[in-house]
Amino acid sequence: MAALYEGYTLCGLVPSPNLSNSGIQGIEVERDGDHVIVTDSFRSVTLYKVSDQKPLGSWTVKQGNCLTCPAVYNTQTKEYVAVTDNKVIRIWKEDDVLIDKTFKATVSSDIWKIHCVAGGDPVVLFQRGSFRLLDSLLSAPQQTVEEVLASDETLRWSTSILAENQQFVIFTTEQKGDHFLYLQKLKPNTLQRYKLEQEDPSLAPLSFSVSCRDKLIHLLYLYPNGHVYQSVISVWGPRLDEGSQNISLPRNLLLALNVGEGQLDAASALLLDEAHVAIIGVPHPSAGAGKDFLCIWNTNFQTLQAGKEMAGKIFGLIWCYSNKLFIPHGKTLSVIPYGCTKSSLASALGKLKQSRTEESKPLMSVPSWSNILHEEKIHPSRTVETRKLRTKRKNQASPSLTVEQVLELIKTASVEEVQKEVEGLFSRTDIQDLNQSVGQLASVLVSRCLADTAFYPPTTLAQLVHTQSLSHSVCPEFVQLALEKKDYFLCQLCLQFFPDIPENVTCTCLKVFISMQDNDAAKVNLEPDSVSFMETLTAKGRGQVGLQNGFNSTSSPEDHSVVTMTELEEEKRAKWPDQSCPVGLKKAALLNEILQTAYSDDLLLPHLKDLSSQHVILFLQYLHFLYLKYNQDTFPQSHGYRSPSLTQIMDWVCLLLDAHFTVLVMTPEAKGLLLKLHTYIRSQVKLFSELGKLEGGLQELQQMKTKQDVAQYSIEVIELF
Template sequence: MAALYEGYTLCGLVPLPNLANSGIQGIETERDGDHVIVTDSFRSITLYKVSDQKPLGSWTVKQDNSLSCPAVYNTQTKEYVAVTDNKVIRIWKEEDILIDKTFKATVLSDIWRIHCVAGGDPVVLFKSGAFRLLDSLLAAPRQTLEEVLDSDETLRWSTSIVAENQQFVIFTTEQKGDNFLYLQKLKPNTLQKYRLERESSGLAPLSFSVACRDQLIHILYLYPNGHVYQSVISAWGPRSEDGSQNSLPLPRNLLLALNVGKDQLNAASALLLDDAHVAIIGVPHPSVGAGKDFLCIWNTNFQTLQAGKEMAGKIFGQLWCFSNKLFIPHGKTLSVIPYECSKSSLASALGKLKQSRTEESRPLLSVPSWSNILHEENIQTSRTLEPRKLRSTRRSQLSPILTVEQVLELVKTASIEEVQKKVEELFSRTETQDLNQSVGQLASGLVSRCLADAAFYPSTTLAQLVNTQSLCHSVCPELVQLALEKKDYFLCQLCLQFFPDIPEYVTCICLKAFTSMQDNDAAKVNLEPDSVSFMETLIAREHGLVGSQNGFNDSSTSENHLVVTMTELGEEKTATPSEQSCPVGLKKAVLLNEILQTAYSDDLLLPHLKDLSSQHVILFLRYLHFLYLKYNQDTFPHSHGYRSPSVEQIMDWVCLLLDAHFTVLVMTSEAKGLLLNLHTYIRSQVKLFSELGKVEGSLQELQQMKIKQDVGQYSIEVIELF
């Protein structure tokens, strides 16, 4: 699940008079992700420390000069590099005050951009499409350059990345309505040209974003019609033998088709955050519509909107990302918005992945003392607001703490006792919020070891991971079936309670396992106390029905009442509705209750229900029959506070089982009496809801009636409901 947190202002902006430009040419990282260089559209370059929200240095060129592209920081020489007037390269250090008195070199051709990426060499890209390493260019600034692009071909966007120990310069061009992408490898010097597929009406991409994963270069681009495409190129792709003249088609995949309304986008941008999440600015929010500017994070695997934040003021279609922070110019402000993207799964995409705590609910660990501030003493942490958990574990901080990666390595070979001990230490010394991203890795590692080694099964540790509520079925799909194989029904119960995305076929596998389980074996299982307490209370209640509840009346004079004696159907024992006992044991009933409360889709569940045998279906129907009778007793505590299924869930499952096995049940003699009784209860429910519908209609009519103003001193009104 992705999240956008509370943002803050880094600096103010001076937009151009026509409001078409934010006044910022670009933002680049400096020594680390907490330091950025902001280059404006005029003459200034400013270094900011993001966490302090303050400038550390600023440099301005003369009034008759202008900055041609964003300044960069050379991590190898600890120097800043900028270009003025398209052809003058300027280099200076942080302690330099006046940029005009520092080193400069003039080249013969116009410069497009200077790129400096971590792990690579600074590269100068010219508007002709040629490139030079900065050091080699400074050694001979007046050298002539080749013409890579055609005379009518224009550069639109560029970047530089390091992939598989190779540095690449990637840039796009436009020529007569066609768009091209160039992949320039530096060592060895090879160039490949790709042709982008034409979009409808000859639209050109608004923005590009690049990321490298697993020897593949992923290019993301957004069009004005809201279409977001991705193209993938191998880092060891084919080499063009005749240079840029031979272009290869660039296949693309439609990731998102965003609704932009009647108007096309003109100031929007899309940025890759990870392999499943994309940040988009300037596209209407799907639930708000046009007229509002939003920053949104989309999950491209499941086509879902994960987070959205309205941005005040005009959006300029600019978006940068460094160290899990998004930098967005809007209105007259440059804002920094932290974000978080968890591992992509179906539960997180649907917003159903339960988190133990949110970012906002974290305790404030450091509270400054006003006395210390006034006396300029060292600020100390307030002990009164320190969490009890941290105080209790402070003594143990002196011992070495294993990281999640070390625990994962330990899982592969260590004993059950050692794994349990180290995981408990990890949970006791680390905030649960910080472990949310690692719970899935730990669970997957433990399950893989269990599947490979039959003697290894740390049930306590697995239950602890599930109890964090940071795990779901799609993250660790083998966990539930492993628990069933090991007959660890307590772990099965926890998974059914906390996993919001259990597939319907897994639910049916659990149902079959629970109904097949012997009551003697089930009695030995330790289950969740609240669910057991509910069934103990239910079974201990007096038998018999009094009055009418939920539409069922036990009166022998009722037209809907039907008493079926099993002797009439070939059975020796007579069983009336008021005399029926629970057909399964206590612990088995608790597990069946978890099945009733599991989320499902009718269309997906029905085919798997048909795989159940008639014996399993009849047993489950008898248990549902028993629950329904108990729920309709006057003595039933409707607000008991325990985890328990609702009447609606009971009736839904009755209908599902009858739909899936009606023919088989009709042909089975032992099910005839049960079916007749169930028919009575379902019919009573239908009548109840019918009567409730009449009451609802009458109440609506009363609400719409006009109130008479002149009633007088005495008045009698008769309102006929039926």
């Protein structure tokens, strides 16, 4: 099975006025799957961190220049490479501000694209079909580039892959209505050329997609009539000589999609795995003639697995990185996570058993497909049960309920009955895809709790969160219900396990937590690990006696109660004075969960402005307390508890100051606190400045060449600056 999950917007787009162009040339992965480079159709390259939905850097070429191919990231040199005006290669680093002041080289022939695959060398593909390794080209930019394609042959699409420790550049061309596939191996330099079977003289492939499996390259291509074909090529195929340049490439039909009236003009098909294909711009089978859909099809069983309507015009573009689909539509670039499970006939027939533990796994002979399909009975002698399983089956008073029966039971049964049946459901191992039913169980439970104030099963709700198969987008009212019922333990679990809590919900939880009275918070049951961390953090006197950096500060070995305070320790005590926690321990544990929740600065700041000045001051005082504790020598650096990091603490200080700076400056109670925060932020800036100098020194040492003729005794002076 395959599923499309709740998507989100990565950035806005500026499509062409007539909506013929999305405004994007390409999207390339950067250092990992969570960082992508978006190149627009004009002059800008932007680096995004996908999970944070925010840009980390942006570069623009000057007026009069134009980017002519998507920028790529060279993982070997950690540099960005782009092409302007077809012939000018530009290279820059992340800390460069202006592209125009960085390295550039002009080549002798027009460039089609630069391909950079992880683990391979950057390759420059020219519009006439020849290629050069980037390093080789930059050593002599004006070198002559040969023409591989015929004079009337045009390059249409290209990509680069790694297969069997070999790097390939794959591209397609068109010549007088015929379409060809080129397979260029880099080392050794060999070229294979195939002719694609013609679908119809008037039809040209709309999109291509490539993957490599079992030493075979799989080429997927989509035609305007909705036919999706696949061709398979061996990575060890022989080089084709001049007499066999027009050898036909065999193909097989994977899907024949219904395109409705007319033909497809903006559609694309993308291989996800060996059995699933994502297709954009093709009508949904049950939604009429509209072509603004994203669908995932199973090619083994010709079935539609998931579908999602996309708002705005579809441009027929789709990219995939780290189980996320990137799709421009309308004026938006959306990111849609997806999941695909392995496809098999056993799962299609419902005969695929879930994995069990060794203890509960019965010793049973495997039934044949003949028995399953023809409903033949398995001989009792082939089944062997353990005594434990027979006893367990005998002790079952009533048959277990299915997921559908439990969903119906939740609507009318008591809290005790619901808790019993849900626990029984999760304890069973014969339920197929139980995690996919968690969202249904949560939605039905929350709906009844909101409608019936007397019904509230906290244990069952917490159990659903602990499965880690639930998220805010699946059940948006879940956190709201926990806040209404003042179930702060459940709120804490949601903040820990929900990966997609919106910023407004985070701020709502913050308001509730910060406004709680400490006496009321002390009565709340919370996750023990979070409370233990605060108890450890606020414990006084720990770590002062005994060895510190191998030195015992006691006055004598016999008397460990007398501690000698050195001048250095007195200075540290004056710099980092003892300070009591401004909030109760359990209230602090809840605030720590807020500090560790994911957020986007731009989305969080407007909601933070709704906090009152008293709450902001109290929260800043608590952050100040955490900062002091984290910078003391007695703070346990490796405590093993779930706790906020120093970076998260400083980030929240900056957020609160940004959101309420004017109010805080005019509030007399906040004056002293602001002065202290200013002092500590200044010390942090100084610390990072010194660390930067140290980093520069270490880099200089690393780059220095070690002399081989060093005698047994020598004195060497190293000048770093």
